[in-house]
Every structure is written in C-alpha cells, then in structure tokens.
Amino acid sequence: MKTLKYIAILATFFLISSASARNIEIRIMQTSDIHGNFYPYDFITGHGSDGSLARVATAVTEARENGKMPLILLDNGDILQGQPTAYYYNYVDTASRHLAAEMLNFIGYDAATVGNHDMETGTKVLKRYASDCAMPVLGANIIDKRTGNPAFQPYKIINHDGIRIAVLGLITPAIPAWLPETLWEGLRFDDMEETAQKWLPIIKQRHNPHAIIGLFHSGQSGNILAGHKENASVEVAKNVPGFDIVMMGHDHRRENRKIANIARDSVLIINPANNANTIASVIMTFNVNEHGNVTGKTVKGNLLDMSGYKPDSAFVKKFATQKETVKNYVSQTIGTINKTISTREAFFGPSEFVDLIHTLQLAITGADISMAAPLSYDASIPAGTITMADMFSLYKYENLLYVMELKGKEIKGYLEESYGKWTNQMKSPNDNLLLFKQKVQSGDKSRSTLLYPSYNFDSAAGIIYEVDVTKPKGSRVTIKSMADGSAFNPEKTYRVALNSYRGNGGGELLTNGAGIEHSRLKERIVYSTDRDLRHYLAEYISAQKEITPKKLNHWKFVPEKWVVPASERDIRLLFNR
Known part of the structure; x- marks a missing residue:
C-alpha cells in the first residue's frame, strides 16, 4: 500500500510539473530590398505588379489575427530606392512625413536596418526617414566618426510572453566602393564580423536574451570591394556564436537553410530576396519549464510567396491619396x-x-x-x-x-x-x-x-x-x-x-x-x-x-x-x- 501511495504522490507531482511547463511560439517575419514597391502597381510601366507592401500588410494581418503566437516584424533595408514612390518622397515632397516610414508604421514593424541604397539617398533623406519611423532603424556598424559611436541604434530587445529576443542590425560595409563621400560624410562603415564580435557580449551581459537575430543588409558571401567584405552574412553566422537566426538581404537571392557555427550550434539563414515578392516567416518555439526558464528552442523558416495575397484594403485606402500624387508626378x-x-x-x-x-x-x-x-x-x-x-x-x-x-x-x-x-x-x-x-x-x-x-x-x-x-x-x-x-x-x-x-x-x-x-x-x-x-x-x-x-x-x-x-x-x- 505504501508503494502505491508513493507512486500516486509521484505521479501527481509530475502532472503538476508538466502542467506548469509550456511551449511558447513566436513568429518573426522579414521583408528586404523592397525598393519602393509599396503598391501593387508599377509606376514606371503603368501596370499592376506582384509583391508590394500592400500584400505584405495582408499577410501580416492574417498572421496576427489567425495565429496564436506573437509576431515580430522586421525590414532589412533598401526601401528608399527603386520605384518613383520612393524617389518622390525622397526629393520632391520633402515636407510630408516619408511615405515609406508611414507605411511601415501602419503595418506595425518592430525594427528595420539601413541598406546601401538607403544610404545612397544621402544622410538628410535617410535621417528624415528614420526619424519618421515609429520603430528604430538599426545600424551597429555605421559609425559617427566624431563620437566613435554608432550613428544609428545598434540593436533592439523585444519581449513577448517573458521571452527576450535581441535584434542586431548591420549593413554591408562596402558603401565607399559605390557612393561618393558627400552622401555619407562624417560616417564610417566597420567590418560586420568585428562589429558582431563586439556587440554580442554586450547584448548578452545587459539583457541575457533567450534568442538573438542578426538583421543584416548583406548577402551570403563573396566580393572584397575597397578592402571591405560586401557579403559577409554567412561568415558572421558561422564565426560569431550566439545567433539563432541571420536574416539576410542585399543580394536579392532567396535562401532558407540551416548551417552550423564554430560552436556547432545551428543557425537559420534566410533571405526573402527583393521587391516584396516574398517574405521570410520564421517560427521559434521556446521550451519553458515550471520555473519559467527556457530549456530548449527550435527554429523553423519558411518563404511566403506574396502573389497569392490580395492587397490589404485598409492599407490601400489609407495611402490612396499618395498613390494618386505619385501617378500624377510620373505622368x-x-x-x-x-x-x-x-x-x-x-x-x-x-x-x-x-x-x-x-x-x-x-x-x-x-x-x-x-x-x-x-x-x-x-x-x-x-x-x-x-x-x-x-x-x-x-x-x-x-x-x-x-x-x-x-x-x-x-x-x-x-x-x-x-x-x-x-x-x-x-x-x-x-x-x-x-x-x-x-x-x-x-x-x-x-x-x-x-x-x-x-x-x-x-x-x-x-x-x-x-x-x-x-x-x-x-x-x-x-x-x-x-x-x-x-x-x-x-x-x-x-x-x-x-x-x-x-x-x-x-x-x-x-x-x-x-x-x-x-x-x-x-x-x-x-x-x-x-x-x-x-x-x-x-x-x-x-x-x-x-x-x-x-x-x-x-x-x-x-x-x-x-x-x-x-x-x-x-x-x-x-x-x-
């Protein structure tokens, strides 16, 4: 009888423990290299177009309304160049709040990075866009020469259900190989790997995050330009242990695979390519024990084709006036x-x-x-x-x-x-x-x-x-x-x-x-x-x-x-x- 009583008590203990342990799922969605494709309309050809932030808005709304998990939404730069929509609000209408920022705010982005084509607009336009954004625009390796500190916020900590996720933003440092110094005067662009090596210990010490995301406007690998590694995302993912996900951009190449870093940990590298034709969607699952400690995590990435999504009606209505303004401009x-x-x-x-x-x-x-x-x-x-x-x-x-x-x-x-x-x-x-x-x-x-x-x-x-x-x-x-x-x-x-x-x-x-x-x-x-x-x-x-x-x-x-x-x-x- 004593044995049966002991087994019953033990079973009850495990039931209580397992009931308090849980899994927490968080979705991370990423756009990159949008290049002014805000509307499902090509202002250059005058025809409808695939992709667009209007369709991204629909995918994001569906994920928020239908999903049972929190959503983190990120943009990876090169949003301010390409379609006349970006050009008009960069250089023609400089008094209004920047359309790109207004749209990201409307959809509810949590953070963004600076892309090389964003830097190409000049610091005046870029700073205006960044200040109009409700979320931080990140760039840990864009350094103010005068102070030696990042000119943009280096990272952001996002909390959901007690889970802390850090997002570190980096840009390809090859800017001097493409752009005149007049466009980035007073700045320098540090090596991505060296910058990540610097900031990850700081992030870990200050915030003890449960996961770290690299939001890098840089391609997978290749190209040394003017002494800078243009595409270093995979090198950073491999050589700087601590990243769970590296979200890439810049090279317009779709990617979704896992690699092992030098500590033999798995890192998901993912890239949705360009023009908002595709977005990255990642689900992170955190195993949390009865004491609230994260005991394990899994990462699963997916690329979502936007062609099957209709433009979001609220988005289209909200920005209809700006669309007509740009149509009149290009006409x-x-x-x-x-x-x-x-x-x-x-x-x-x-x-x-x-x-x-x-x-x-x-x-x-x-x-x-x-x-x-x-x-x-x-x-x-x-x-x-x-x-x-x-x-x-x-x-x-x-x-x-x-x-x-x-x-x-x-x-x-x-x-x-x-x-x-x-x-x-x-x-x-x-x-x-x-x-x-x-x-x-x-x-x-x-x-x-x-x-x-x-x-x-x-x-x-x-x-x-x-x-x-x-x-x-x-x-x-x-x-x-x-x-x-x-x-x-x-x-x-x-x-x-x-x-x-x-x-x-x-x-x-x-x-x-x-x-x-x-x-x-x-x-x-x-x-x-x-x-x-x-x-x-x-x-x-x-x-x-x-x-x-x-x-x-x-x-x-x-x-x-x-x-x-x-x-x-x-x-x-x-x-x-």
Whole structure:
C-alpha cells in the first residue's frame, strides 16, 4: 500500500510539473530590398505588379489575427530606392512625413536596418526617414566618426510572453566602393564580423536574451570591394556564436537553410530576396519549464510567396491619396521621342538606348569621352511622349554624373575589364558571345542568366574601337582613334563622363581595369552634379523637346561573321524569344 501511495504522490507531482511547463511560439517575419514597391502597381510601366507592401500588410494581418503566437516584424533595408514612390518622397515632397516610414508604421514593424541604397539617398533623406519611423532603424556598424559611436541604434530587445529576443542590425560595409563621400560624410562603415564580435557580449551581459537575430543588409558571401567584405552574412553566422537566426538581404537571392557555427550550434539563414515578392516567416518555439526558464528552442523558416495575397484594403485606402500624387508626378510630359528604344540590343553592340545616354552625358558635361551601361536588364521607351515614368526606365539609379581625368591607357584598361565581364572568349563560331552563368535551351520557361550584372557592361562614346571576342580577357579592345578622327594617345589625359557608382569604384572597372587605387579615385574627379543624373537627363530632354535617338556606332564586336549569328542565338537565350 505504501508503494502505491508513493507512486500516486509521484505521479501527481509530475502532472503538476508538466502542467506548469509550456511551449511558447513566436513568429518573426522579414521583408528586404523592397525598393519602393509599396503598391501593387508599377509606376514606371503603368501596370499592376506582384509583391508590394500592400500584400505584405495582408499577410501580416492574417498572421496576427489567425495565429496564436506573437509576431515580430522586421525590414532589412533598401526601401528608399527603386520605384518613383520612393524617389518622390525622397526629393520632391520633402515636407510630408516619408511615405515609406508611414507605411511601415501602419503595418506595425518592430525594427528595420539601413541598406546601401538607403544610404545612397544621402544622410538628410535617410535621417528624415528614420526619424519618421515609429520603430528604430538599426545600424551597429555605421559609425559617427566624431563620437566613435554608432550613428544609428545598434540593436533592439523585444519581449513577448517573458521571452527576450535581441535584434542586431548591420549593413554591408562596402558603401565607399559605390557612393561618393558627400552622401555619407562624417560616417564610417566597420567590418560586420568585428562589429558582431563586439556587440554580442554586450547584448548578452545587459539583457541575457533567450534568442538573438542578426538583421543584416548583406548577402551570403563573396566580393572584397575597397578592402571591405560586401557579403559577409554567412561568415558572421558561422564565426560569431550566439545567433539563432541571420536574416539576410542585399543580394536579392532567396535562401532558407540551416548551417552550423564554430560552436556547432545551428543557425537559420534566410533571405526573402527583393521587391516584396516574398517574405521570410520564421517560427521559434521556446521550451519553458515550471520555473519559467527556457530549456530548449527550435527554429523553423519558411518563404511566403506574396502573389497569392490580395492587397490589404485598409492599407490601400489609407495611402490612396499618395498613390494618386505619385501617378500624377510620373505622368508629367518631359518631351517626345520619335523611335522606340530598348536595352535588349545594347548587349550585342551599339544601341539607340545606351547611345542616347552617351549623347546626353557628353552634351551635359562637354567631356571628351562618355562611359555608360544598360542599367536595366530589359527596359524600353516607346515612341511618342516621354513622361517622367520613362525617365526611370532610361536611368534606373540615383547616380550622380561625374567627369574624371583618365589617361588613354587607363581608358583601354577600363574597357578591357568591362568587356571581360560582358563577353565570352569565342573559340569557334558556335560559341556564345555573352558570358553566361547558366544557359537553358531556347523556349524553356526560365531564361539564361549572365555571369555579371549588365550595369557593369560599360561601352564608350567619343572614341572609335573594336572588341575582338576571339581574344582572351585583357586583350580584346583596340582603340583606333577619337570620334572626330584625331589620334587617340595612350599617354594623354582625357575628360571622361561617367556615373558616380563607377567613379567611386563600382564594378571595379577603374580599379582592376584601369589600375587606379581605390583611395586615389577621388583625386581624379574634376566635376560632379549636385543632383542625380536622371534629373539632368530629364532637364536636357525637356529643353530639347524632341529626341531623335540614333546609334553612334563608335564601336563594334569582331569578327562579325562569328558575332552576328552568335548574337541571334544569345538573344533567344537571354530573353527567351
């Protein structure tokens, strides 16, 4: 009997203990690289679009209303560039509260980070956006040179049901490789891994969190630019023990997998890519004992496709006035163009599209030579009226326009690097002209992808040259003369018009190609516009009233008997037509 009584008491004890122990689930949702895609409408093309914050609002509302768990909502930067919605509230209407901040506040975000394209707007715009946000905008490795402290809040602690979750925000430190210092004056960008090593012990000592999330505007891995690791998220996840989740961005690549860090702990790395077409959704489950202590936790990540979600009606109604304001802005007439132009032919030789940019850059600056690339993979401007919306097709980014002094031999090296990224070395007539990363058969639903982005495919105007694609990288370009027939001198210094991304080292055409040290690039800049190049292009077109695009034909691929049929094959692969 005593034995039975003892068993009954023991059973009762375990029942009471197990009844007080519980599991707590918390959902974390992340957007990244929204690039101004606030509405389910593309203000550049005038058509409906996938993704958008309007659809994210629906997914978030459903998660809050239908879920039995608290929700943490995070944005990972690059929200202030891309669609005219962002541009308008960055530079045109600077008196209103920033639309991006208003939308994040309406949806109820808990924290955000700074992206490189947010930094590209300049500190005045960025600080305005951050101050308009109801939640903190994080950036532990964006340092105020004057104080030595972070210029933005480094982390945030979020509490739900007694569970403390820390969110540490970091940005890719490669900003100086892309942006002029005038846009980030007074700041520096520290190494991500070193910054994480500094802040994790501080966070643990001060707050003893139950979980730590890295919110990093940086891709998985790769690229050393101007001495900075551009994409270091996986390195940080592996080399700095303590993170349960690393939420990535910047490289526009979907990812959802677990890796082991150096302490052999599991870390979820997840990336929803760009344009709010997908969002990251992570469920963390915490095992809590009868004393309230966390004894274990699990992490499960998922990527949610937004195409199945309807735009949130409350969101659409709330921001309907701003939508109409931006639609009116992009509908403004700039001038007219008497021929349809497209970036498609720019991959295979001179094109009216890129040569229009060359013509305008030379006219605006009076430079000897212009450098420009097809910034958009597949953009076009139809014949007829040119609107402000078309200007976003003509010029995708908010780059400044520079004039730099380069020697003739540096210009040749610059072009060698460009065409080395652009073209394959053809060893037979059946080879590809373009340098593909992946090829698919013509007619496949997916398209072939290039090894390097097209915004690094700079051609030149103002000089006459050939590109022999049968030769190896570094020896393909032969410059024959200046465009006016005068001699081209490798030792002469020329004034070259190009964008600020390139002038600050972007794409490494000036460093790896021209052989100029990154620290010396600033010395070569003799002129810079105060506003973005798109503004001056619109101004010039407006003054001209009518534009007649034409090919300058200052360069060509050779041998043509190989190049012409290869171009016909490659355009089918590249554009699936």
